[in-house]
Structure formats: C-alpha cells, structure tokens
Amino acid sequence: MASVLQKLITPLFSGTLEPPxxxxxxxxxxxxxxxxAVSILLRELADELALVDVVEDKLKGEMMDLQHGSLFLKxxxxxxxxxxxxxxxxxxxxxxxxxRQQEGESxxxxxxxxxxxxxxxxxxxxxxxxxxILIVVSNPVDILTYVTWKLSGLPKHRVIGxxxxxxxxxxxxxxxxxxxxxxxxxxxxxxxxxxxxxVPVWSGANVAGVNLQKLNPDIGTDTDKENWKxxxxxxxxxxxxxxxxxGYTNWAxxxxxxDLTESLMKNLSRVHPVSTMVKGMYGIGDEVYLSLPCVxxxxxxxxxxxxxxxxxxISQLKKSxxxxxxxxxxxxxxxx
Amino acid sequence: MASTKExxxxxxxxxEPAGPxxxxxxxxxxxxxxxxAISVLLKDLTDELALVDVMEDKLKGEAMDLQHGSLFLKxxxxxxxxxxxxxxxxxxxxxxxxxRQQEGESxxxxxxxxxxxxxxIxxxxxxxxxxxILLVVSNPVDILTYVAWKLSGLPRNRVIGxxxxxxxxxxxxxxxxxxxxxxxxxxxxxxxxxxxxxVPVWSGVNVAGVxxxxxxxxxxxxKDKEDWKxxxxxxxxxxxxxxxxxGYTSWAIGMSVxxxxxxxxxxxxxxxxxxxxxxxxxxxxxxxxxQSSLTKYCQPFFLYRESEHKYVYVCVYYNNKLHSKxxxxxxxxxxxxxxxxxxxxxxxxxxxxxxSNSYATQT
Numbered sequence: 001m002a003s004v005l006q007k008l009i010t011p012l013f014s015g016t017l018e019p020p021x022x023x024x025x026x027x028x029x030x031x032x033x034x035x036x037a038v039s040i041l042l043r044e045l046a047d048e049l050a051l052v053d054v055v056e057d058k059l060k061g062e063m064m065d066l067q068h069g070s071l072f073l074k075x076x077x078x079x080x081x082x083x084x085x086x087x088x089x090x091x092x093x094x095x096x097x098x099x100r101q102q103e104g105e106s107x108x109x110x111x112x113x114x115x116x117x118x119x120x121x122x123x124x125x126x127x128x129x130x131x132x133i134l135i136v137v138s139n140p141v142d143i144l145t146y147v148t149w150k151l152s153g154l155p156k157h158r159v160i161g162x163x164x165x166x167x168x169x170x171x172x173x174x175x176x177x178x179x180x181x182x183x184x185x186x187x188x189x190x191x192x193x194x195x196x197x198x199v200p201v202w203s204g205a206n207v208a209g210v211n212l213q214k215l216n217p218d219i220g221t222d223t224d225k226e227n228w229k230x231x232x233x234x235x236x237x238x239x240x241x242x243x244x245x246x247g248y249t250n251w252a253x254x255x256x257x258x259d260l261t262e263s264l265m266k267n268l269s270r271v272h273p274v275s276t277m278v279k280g281m282y283g284i285g286d287e288v289y290l291s292l293p294c295v296x297x298x299x300x301x302x303x304x305x306x307x308x309x310x311x312x313x314i315s316q317l318k319k320s321x322x323x324x325x326x327x328x329x330x331x332x333x334x335x336x
Numbered sequence: 337m338a339s340t341k342e343x344x345x346x347x348x349x350x351x352e353p354a355g356p357x358x359x360x361x362x363x364x365x366x367x368x369x370x371x372x373a374i375s376v377l378l379k380d381l382t383d384e385l386a387l388v389d390v391m392e393d394k395l396k397g398e399a400m401d402l403q404h405g406s407l408f409l410k411x412x413x414x415x416x417x418x419x420x421x422x423x424x425x426x427x428x429x430x431x432x433x434x435x436r437q438q439e440g441e442s443x444x445x446x447x448x449x450x451x452x453x454x455x456x457i458x459x460x461x462x463x464x465x466x467x468x469i470l471l472v473v474s475n476p477v478d479i480l481t482y483v484a485w486k487l488s489g490l491p492r493n494r495v496i497g498x499x500x501x502x503x504x505x506x507x508x509x510x511x512x513x514x515x516x517x518x519x520x521x522x523x524x525x526x527x528x529x530x531x532x533x534x535v536p537v538w539s540g541v542n543v544a545g546v547x548x549x550x551x552x553x554x555x556x557x558x559k560d561k562e563d564w565k566x567x568x569x570x571x572x573x574x575x576x577x578x579x580x581x582x583g584y585t586s587w588a589i590g591m592s593v594x595x596x597x598x599x600x601x602x603x604x605x606x607x608x609x610x611x612x613x614x615x616x617x618x619x620x621x622x623x624x625x626x627q628s629s630l631t632k633y634c635q636p637f638f639l640y641r642e643s644e645h646k647y648v649y650v651c652v653y654y655n656n657k658l659h660s661k662x663x664x665x666x667x668x669x670x671x672x673x674x675x676x677x678x679x680x681x682x683x684x685x686x687x688x689x690x691x692s693n694s695y696a697t698q699t
Contacts, residue, residue, distance in 0.1 A: 042378035061582025068588035071519040183407040245397025252404035
C-alpha cells in the first residue's frame, strides 16, 4: 500500500545528496550566538545552519524555534547537537561560546575562563571542517582569536576575530548621526584592540572622500572645540552601557558577524576591520591578533590594507600588542 | 568659525523630509517583541521603528543595541520610549506586551493578567496612531485581539491577531520534513483558535495542487496508517515543547509577524491565516428531548432548514415568551447553543458545530 509520499512524488535522482556548499556553524546558543544565527538566516547566507552547545535542552529548543520559522527562510536545513559531527563540512564557523562579560568586568579578566573552554571546542571544529574559516566572537576577542589560531593549527588567514568590526560600526553610526547621514555613507575606521584601547583613525574619517581632519585639524584631540573625541569614547563605553541597561549586547554584534559572513561566503573581497595576525607589521614582533582593514574573500583574509597611520596611532597599536602578548604568553597548553 | 559639519555639508532642501511612510511600532521588548523587531529590520520593511515598554533600562538598552547595527540596516530611525508619543503615525503596531505563558500553563489562563495590561496600552496606541493597523501577538491571542478591538474602537478590519499564522507555518514545516519538500511548497492551513483546539483543514493540504487527502482518504483520522494527525498534534504541542526546552519561543513568532507586516506594508493582498472577527461562534447540541437541566448554561433554539445550505435558528424564548412548539414545518430538532469559550454540557451528547452566518435571530 503506497504511502502518500510515494503516490505524490516520483524520484528522479536517487543517489546520495551532495554535501552542503554554504554551511555555517554557530558555536554557542546564547544571546550572541542566536543573534548571529538569526541574522545569517534572514540574510539568506547559508544552505545549512548547524548549532552546537553544551546545554542540550536550550540547544534543542533554539533549533526547533528556528525550524518553525523555516517557511519564512531560505535555509532548508537547520541542525544542532552537542556532538560536533553536526558541524561537518562548514565553510564558516562562528565561535561565540564562552562566559559572558559581567557588568564592570574588563574583557581581559575573562581570558583564562574562555581559553579553557576553547581547548575543547576548537580541535573538534577543525576535525569536522578542516577547510573552514573561523570567526571568533567571544571576548576578549583578540586574545581568544590567537588562542583559536594556536589550537586549530590552521593557517593564519583562516582565523579571524570579529575585532573592531563592531566598534567601527558603532563609530560610523554615531558620527553619521552627528552629521545627519546614513552610517554607510560615513567612512571611519577603528583599529587595534577591540575595546578599551581601540584606535580611531581620524586621518581616514571622510564623507564622500572629503577628509574631516582637513576640515578640522584638531579632530580627535583634546583641543578640539567640537569634541569629536567624545564619539570614540562613546564607542568604547557602548558595550558597558548596553550591558548595564539590558544585561548583554547581541543584536549589533549579530548583524556585524552576518556582514563578515556575507563577504566570506560570497567571495566579495570587501574590506572589514577584523582581528588578524599582525606580527611583522607596524614594528610588532609578537604573535598577536589586532584589527586592521582586511580584504575578506572565500579564502579568508586575502590581504591587509596598509593604513597610513600617524606615529601616535602606531605607538597605540604597539602598546596594545605588548599588553596582549603579556597576557598571552602565560596561557598554557595551546600547542595542537 | 564654521563647524566641521557646516564645512562638510551644504543644505539643498530647506524643508525637513516628510515623516515616516512605513512606520512600525513594537510594544513590548521581551523576547517575542525583539524577535519581531529584528525580523522586521532585516527584511527592510520600515523606515522607522519605535519600541515601547514599561521597563526603561531594558528598553533603552535594546534600542541602543539595534541602533549600533544601523550600518548593516536600511531603517534610518530607531526610537524608543516609555511614552507613547514616539509611536505617533505608525502604520502597523505589533502588540507583544503581556505576561508570558508559563510551562504547563494553558493560554486561557493568561487572560485576566493580559486584559489589565491592554487597558493601558491600547488607548495610548490609538491616541497617537489613529489610522494604524493593530497586530496582536500576546497570548491568548484570539481573546486579546477581541479585547484590543473593543478597547481601540477601530473598525474590525484593522485589528488582527497573529492567530494561526504560526501554527500553519509549523504545520507546513513538519509537512515539508515528512515529504522532503520546502515548506513554501507545502500548502496546509490550520485555522480557528491558536493553540490547543486549532483546526487543521485536511481537505486543503496539497503539494502543487495535488490534494494529499485525495491520495490518502484516511488522512487526519485515527485510522490513518501514516498518522498525519500527529503532525497537527505536534503543531499544538510545539509551543509547550520549545518553552520546556529554552524557556520561551521567539524566533518563529518573530518571523511570522514580520511576514504579516510585509503583506500589510507592501499591500500585497496575500492570504494569511490570522485571527479576525467572526460574528459570534456557536457550538450546538442535538437534544433528543428538551433537557431543561442544561438550559441554565445555554439558550435553547429551534433549528430549521430554510434552504439547501442555510439553517436558521429561532429562539425558544423570544421576548420572554416561551414557544411551546416550533413555528414552521421544516423543523429539524431542538438544539442548545452556547458560545465559545464556556462550560460545555456533559458528554455523551452528539455535537454539531454550525457557522454563525446561519444565525437568524438573537435575543
């Protein structure tokens, strides 16, 4: 007695289905992970989405909730599991797992807690998706991207930290508000360490190619009457402010990760400020990850744009590099 | 000394740009409200998004978090305040405010809690957006849509409940899984009450116009070997299941709300299963004889058949007079009618569900 399916459908192709071509995995289904997942789904970037976490009920619930929306999406397969085998053949893996920054806690205090979690996660990811590109989001992102790179054994261009992509987005939003235009029409870059000591490159800030520093040579300094430096300070304080108000941040970081994923999946070669291995640049001698303008394509970080930085900006980068290395050198058991 | 901005930008138009043309307000910034907000933003549906809630810190934090993502969005203005003036001139107002369904709690138990909240919210919305369309999501959605309609004074076409839009989406997803087809190509409608007693219309279930019930006449019954009925049961259980696992549901309802907003804002004329006013719904019992003990719940009626498809009820008690016999020759039987929801008479009596359009008189 033929089933409805057999009566309804005549198969034409009965071999094994091809593996997914545009699979994305999100590790960690907390607020940040789910914001990344939803942004990636609604931007239609993936043909398969995998979710991994250790909390099994929450993981299954989140997967079901997303699956129930599949009518409205163009991602036909959404899977999840505690076991990393569900992540096999991913092109991009977004790592958001880790403990959350507490109110008032500086990012650097999270380090050892998250490094220990990564020792379990990263080798498993690479085992099932040896050709993937890793995007690390968990904080402190620059250090954890270094940890990820070490634990993965992947070449450096395939391990990216979300870095100052979000800081730059916030900066462009705040600056654009002051000027009265859309953030995408305001070009401004924040580089270096994600967080307290990020570096706003005032010499590059422009609208339609008109350089703001030429209009106002004091911009970004303490002598500036218009106090544009305040905008950068607001960017640094943003995360703490939102955490204070609602307990965590997720939407903006989710959207920014989807933006990076789009460049990687579609081989766009767009330039994004993300955290990459900067040893050998700007006089930095240690293996640290800092954000620079990177050209992202399907290979990962295809190349890096050589910013013309002032001596002061370079010294700020070097200072960040030293501080990060100071913490990193004491981390144990990172060799694969 | 001109400021940087003045040096950078020369104004061309003297007038301020006109107000928002597609404004959406979301009332309630809990998980459902924010899922709806992010779905609306990522679908580029609106040029202004307003958020309202009573918890000021959370509200401000959520608004800031969304604003920080502006670079990646096409919604120029995102505003938030406890004061409803920020919602002015909205085209669509999504109401998600209210208490959340607890694990094991049925939707009907939420009613009184949420009615009280609505008494504050709805008049405020209408005050600032008298021409809006209200989309109610809070549970129990069918009842609260009725409440919102009553409190708003809006015509019935402008108050919609998200209803079984989500149930149908879940049904189509499960159907798609069973058949190996994308949900958008699997057609199936779940109508009626959102939740436990929703109605899957098995006769309409089809793929490419091929009726599945035509292929499997037992579909939806207990005899069905393929147990399609359990697909509908899974839809009903879905919400409870997800709540048990992650504490609440958000993503699916958020996406379904954005789907509805899209149809409204873009004037698409798409068909959606949503909660709308049907005049009055009745269930009725066929009485073998007049069972007066039951009349304390319900109003007894005589039922006639006026024409092939039209049934007419005439009330037994009309203008306080008891009709001792039915007034015409096409008398079919005596019936008791009662309104949903309400206490139903005891079991063991045959039940009939009749459409309200055949209701002729009302006391």
